[in-house]
Amino acid sequence: MSEGIPRAVLTEALREKINGREVLAAAFCTFRFDPGFFEREILPALFEFQLHQDPDIRRLQLEEALRPLAGRVAVYYDPRAIVTGDGTACLDVRRIPVRPATGYFHPKNAFILVQDASTQERSLVVFTGSANLTQAGWWENVECAHLEEIAEYGRSRTAPEIQRFLRYLRAMTKNFDPQTALDDIHGLLRTVQPVVHRSANGRLHPHFLFNGRRGATALVDQLDEAAGQWLYGADLEVLSPYLDKADASVPLETLIDRFQPRKWRVLLPEEGGWARCRPELYDWVRERGGEWGRLPKAVLARGGKQAAGAVHRTVHAKLYRFFTKDWEVTLVGSFNLTSPAHSGGGNIETGVLSEVTVNRRPRFWLEAIEEPPPFAQPEGEDDDADEGYVPLLARYDWASGQAEVLWDGASDSPTIEVYDRGVRLFEIGHLQPAVWTVLTADDAAMLRERLRETSFLTAVAGDQRGIVLVHETGMAHRPSILLDLSPADILRYWSMLTADQRNAYLAEHGEALRGSGEDLPVERRPGKCEDTIFDRFAGMFHGFASLGRAVGDALDEGRVEEARFRMFGAKYDSLPVLAEQVANDTVGDPLDRYLMVLCARQLADHVRRAFPEFWAADPTGVARLEGALTVRAALREQLVARNDAEMAEFLDWYEPRFLGETAVVPA
Numbered sequence: 001m002s003e004g005i006p007r008a009v010l011t012e013a014l015r016e017k018i019n020g021r022e023v024l025a026a027a028f029c030t031f032r033f034d035p036g037f038f039e040r041e042i043l044p045a046l047f048e049f050q051l052h053q054d055p056d057i058r059r060l061q062l063e064e065a066l067r068p069l070a071g072r073v074a075v076y077y078d079p080r081a082i083v084t085g086d087g088t089a090c091l092d093v094r095r096i097p098v099r100p101a102t103g104y105f106h107p108k109n110a111f112i113l114v115q116d117a118s119t120q121e122r123s124l125v126v127f128t129g130s131a132n133l134t135q136a137g138w139w140e141n142v143e144c145a146h147l148e149e150i151a152e153y154g155r156s157r158t159a160p161e162i163q164r165f166l167r168y169l170r171a172m173t174k175n176f177d178p179q180t181a182l183d184d185i186h187g188l189l190r191t192v193q194p195v196v197h198r199s200a201n202g203r204l205h206p207h208f209l210f211n212g213r214r215g216a217t218a219l220v221d222q223l224d225e226a227a228g229q230w231l232y233g234a235d236l237e238v239l240s241p242y243l244d245k246a247d248a249s250v251p252l253e254t255l256i257d258r259f260q261p262r263k264w265r266v267l268l269p270e271e272g273g274w275a276r277c278r279p280e281l282y283d284w285v286r287e288r289g290g291e292w293g294r295l296p297k298a299v300l301a302r303g304g305k306q307a308a309g310a311v312h313r314t315v316h317a318k319l320y321r322f323f324t325k326d327w328e329v330t331l332v333g334s335f336n337l338t339s340p341a342h343s344g345g346g347n348i349e350t351g352v353l354s355e356v357t358v359n360r361r362p363r364f365w366l367e368a369i370e371e372p373p374p375f376a377q378p379e380g381e382d383d384d385a386d387e388g389y390v391p392l393l394a395r396y397d398w399a400s401g402q403a404e405v406l407w408d409g410a411s412d413s414p415t416i417e418v419y420d421r422g423v424r425l426f427e428i429g430h431l432q433p434a435v436w437t438v439l440t441a442d443d444a445a446m447l448r449e450r451l452r453e454t455s456f457l458t459a460v461a462g463d464q465r466g467i468v469l470v471h472e473t474g475m476a477h478r479p480s481i482l483l484d485l486s487p488a489d490i491l492r493y494w495s496m497l498t499a500d501q502r503n504a505y506l507a508e509h510g511e512a513l514r515g516s517g518e519d520l521p522v523e524r525r526p527g528k529c530e531d532t533i534f535d536r537f538a539g540m541f542h543g544f545a546s547l548g549r550a551v552g553d554a555l556d557e558g559r560v561e562e563a564r565f566r567m568f569g570a571k572y573d574s575l576p577v578l579a580e581q582v583a584n585d586t587v588g589d590p591l592d593r594y595l596m597v598l599c600a601r602q603l604a605d606h607v608r609r610a611f612p613e614f615w616a617a618d619p620t621g622v623a624r625l626e627g628a629l630t631v632r633a634a635l636r637e638q639l640v641a642r643n644d645a646e647m648a649e650f651l652d653w654y655e656p657r658f659l660g661e662t663a664v665v666p667a
Contacts (some may be wrong), residue, residue, distance in 0.1 A: 004078065005134040005365050007595060010131055010145060011045045011293070012140050014110065017125050017147050021049045021114040024122070025184035025212040029109040029169070029350070031334070032132035033077035035455065035469065036087030037096060040139055043073075045092070046112065047497060052507045059091060061329045063571070064665045069474065070556075070561030072624035074181040075133065076169060078105040079393070080385040082467050083134050087534055088454040092475040095455075098169070099408060103347035104382050108132060108334050110199055111162070111185050122152040124163065124188050127480065128208070128333050128352045129320045141316035142299060144239070146332040146352040148206060150190050158352070160210035165350065168213050175393070175406060176471060177434070198226060204329060204355040212348030219335060219342040219349075223486075226261075226353055229273060229324065230329050236261035237267050237364050239295075240337035241269050241314070246377045247280035250341035256288065259322070265366050266337070267315060268292040274376035278644050282372060293366025294395055318351075323362040323393070329355050336381060346424075355370040390459040390466035392416060395436075396447055396654045398570070398619050399474030403444035407431035418457040418468075420450045476561065477620065486583065490578045491543030494550075537595065544599040544665060546607065555611050563614065568621020575600055579628030582635075590642070594635040601629055 023046045029039075040055045048067050051058045066073065070092055079097035082102070089095060098105040112126035129145030131137035133634060146354040148157045156281060163186065170182055195205055207226040211219060223231060236259065243249060256264065266285060269276040294300075308449065320331040333351020340346035390409035405428060407413040412429040425445040432568070447470070450457075457468045472478065485493060496502045547566060554563040567575050579600050582593045604625060608615045615622060640648045 003245060005122055005295070006285075007299070008306045010143065011042060013125060013145065013147060014043045014125075017127075017149065018046065018112065018114055021116050021123075023112060024115055025069065025110045025113040025181045026074070027109075027166075027181045028133060029076045029105075029107040030075065030077050030133040030439060031108070031138075031467075032081040032083050032093075032137070033133050034083035034085055034134040035075070035089035035093075037083075037085065037135045037138075038075065038133045039089060039093065040087075041135070042290075043093070047075075049503050051503075052539070054321070057507055060480075061503055061521075063091055064502060064506060066558055067562045067565050070559075070565065072184060072639045074168040074179060075127045076105070076173065076401065077133070077469075078365045078388045079391075079469070080104070081132075082456075082469055083381070084139065084467060085135065086454055089469070089472075090455065090478075091290065092303075093177070094179070094181070095469055095471050096179070097469070097471075097505075098348075099391070100172065100212060100348050102345055104385065105339050106212075106334050106341070106347040107350035108137075109350055111166070111186055113188060122654070124150040124152075124185060126150065126158070126208075128292050128350055130316055130334055133155045136314070137316065141314045142295065144317035144319045144332050146206075146330075147350070148192060150189070150192055152188050153193075155181060155193045155195050157195040157198075157205035158195045158208040159189050162208075163189045165208065165210045168210075171476050175434070176395070178375075195471070198582075202459045203231060204353075206352055206354040208335070208350070208352055209331070210348065210350045211342075211344050212346060214345070216564060216634050218254070218344050220250070220258050221344075221433070223331065224258060224351065227322075227329055230327070231259045231391050232323050232324035233260055233262055234322040234329075235362075235364070237266075237293075237319075237323075237366060237397045238264070238265040238337055239317045239319040239366070240335075241267075241316050241318070242338055243281065243378065244275050244338050244382045245271060245278065245380065247278060248283060248284045249337060250339050251337055253288070254284070254342070255320075256290075260289070261322075263291075264289075264450070265291040265293045265364050265368065267366055268294055268369055268373070269315070269346060269379075270294065270373065271314070271376070273373065276376055278378060279372070279375050282375070291366075292369040293364065293370060295365065296367060299654065319443055321362075321365070323374070325361045327355060328362045329353065333558060338380070343471055388466045390416070390461050390468065392446075392459045392461070392466075392468050393471070394457065394468050395471040395473065395641075396444070398448075398472065398477035399618065401441075401444055401448065401620070403439040403447045404436045405431065405439065406436050407433050409433055414462045417460045419460065420454060420456075421458075424459070425450065425579060448525060476565040476571070476574075477624075479570045480572045485581075487574045487578055487581045487588070487593070489594075490573050490581070491540055493573050494543040494547045495539065540592070540599060548603050551607060552610070556612055559618075561612065564618060564621065567604075568618050568625060570624075575631075576625045576628045577630065579625065583628060583631035590635055590638040594632070594639055597632045598658055599656070601632065604629065605659065 035074050039059060044060055051061055074096055076096050076098050079099055085662060108129050108131055112125040114125055115122045126148050127145055137143060143640060150159050166186060170179060199205055204227055206341055209222045270502040302313055309362060318333060318335050322329045327650060331351050331353045334340045334349045335351050341349050393406040393408055395401045407563035416428040418426055425446050431437055455470045457470060459466055459468050493505060551563045551566050565571060579597060582596050637653060
């Protein structure tokens with residue numbers, strides 16, 4: 001850091017830290033949340049394979065990639081700060097609202113559990129920064145972040161502090177159990193030996209700081225306890241895009257009085273050439289002996305180019321630098337220079353305090369401002385957060401078809417009307433606080449249809465109107481985003497051995513559906529099956545055998561949700577979908593369709609016998625599969641009708657022998 005302001009793209013920095021390892025679970029924290037942008041542009045950083053440039057086809061590929069992570073990717077967000085700018089959510093991501101009793105849920109974190117495929121070693125990648133999960137946060141603003149890695153069975157100073165934060169997060173969101181991602185992350189952190197000393201060999205250990213909980217101390221006290229001996233008398237530089245709307249800054253004054261910096265400089269929040277602070281505050285800083293500053297134009301210019309008329313990026317970073325000629329200690333995170341951020345019981349904030357390696361004398365990043373600029377009305381990061389907010393939570397389970405709502409207010413709710421893009425869906429009567437209430441079957445069915453297109457609802461309660469983001473579970477039973485495959489396509493897809501092959505296959509079919517006209521390279525195209533009776537039937541048996549192996553391996557390795565996607569789900573390649581496609585096919589050869597259903601019946605019987613608990617745990621999926629397999633009787637009648645009477649006798653002999661064999665079921 002001492003040699004200049006470090007620069008990196010957040011998604012690239014995160015991908016580099018993951019370094020191609022398999023992601024086992026991930027939990028994100030954010031204040032503002034754009035679920036569409038998150039799914040299209042941030043979620044891909046968790047995966048190594050090449051994704052399609054078309055956003056919808058990319059989502060289709062991500063839908064497949066997320067299956068092994070079913071229920072293990074979660075975003076925790078403040079429901080008062082939902083952003084609807086980049087479309088709806090539709091992937092298997094748990095979207096969990098957090099509304100603290102006081103202040104806002106303001107941290108920006110990612111906790112990503114990874115495993116090396118060759119060594120099986122697991123680690124937790126921890127991202128702590130200033131960027132919300134929005135387009136502005138990850139693509140446009142000047143942000144900052146701290147990345148570290150905690151090894152399983154290793155030693156760490158931050159691990160117990162992160163555990164405390166995650167336990168508090170879990171307690172605030174108890175209405176949304178299960179939370180598998182947090183459970184998996186806790187499992188790794190419990191193996192880590194805590195480092196109790198604040199420093200070693202004269203070097204400060206990283207410290208994970210957070211506040212907003214009962215009993216938490218103010219930020220200045222946490223800094224003093226962790227690193228007071230380093231911070232006293234050092235130079236201080238503060239980057240914060242938001243300040244108190246006051247004539248003097250209490251948190252800044254507290255920092256100055258406590259640590260007595262030799263020299264200090266503060267970022268002047270600006271927009272369009274106007275200073276977003278009070279003139280009185282500007283004068284107060286100078287009177288106290290401080291300086292205002294701004295980042296160099298090269299840092300602010302979009303793309304790093306300083307062309308004439310170039311649009312400057314907004315500074316959204318929250319960074320506190322303490323430094324001398326020999327060392328530098330920084331606090332990176334979500335702490336604005338405001339009273340709610342610095343007090344122990346205000347906003348929930350997180351940050352990492354760490355010592356930075358220096359190779360030459362650190363200097364101020366901010367360029368001092370000599371002449372005062374024109375002033376505009378100060379803004380707060382949460383100025384619009386409560387506008388139109390309705391404290392209604394909603395969740396829908398695709399497996400059971402049950403929809404529930406919860407009133408998160410202090411007293412009983414008024415009558416609530418629910419809309420989707422101006423269309424009135426249903427009305428909810430008075431709700432008691434903090435109690436999940438089941439919607440009627442008709443209302444749940446209405447919600448189910450709307451969730452095919454959007455996860456956003458508009459709730460109107462009295463004179464309040466606000467956006468509600470629906471929490472979805474049972475995603476194996478959610479219909480696929482874009483793609484329907486023919487029975488032959490499904491069999492071919494089951495037969496593909498590698499993720500790259502399946503990825504290319506989805507891209508090709510997605511392009512065909514969207515009419516993009518783009519051709520894939522020949523070597524990426526899935527091979528075509530020969531139309532001989534041997535190849536047709538061999539391919540059919542191979543496809544079902546591949547599916548059987550995939551389901552068996554997933555269940556043996558504890559990946560129950562992944563197996564559920566394949567056996568009972570509503571996706572383009574799930575077994576019930578194949579049977580339903582066969583039933584709806586009026587053109588295909590009845591013999592091919594009949595054999596497909598026999599293979600499906602054989603595989604279903606094998607799974608039912610081999611994994612009875614798995615079979616019994618999903619009555620909705622079993623009912624759908626069994627219902628789809630009833631088409632066998634109609635297909636049998638077609639075969640008998642187009643042949644002579646001996647066909648019925650042959651099928652009476654053939655069916656029990658085929659179903660008793662294991663030709664298409666892995667041993």
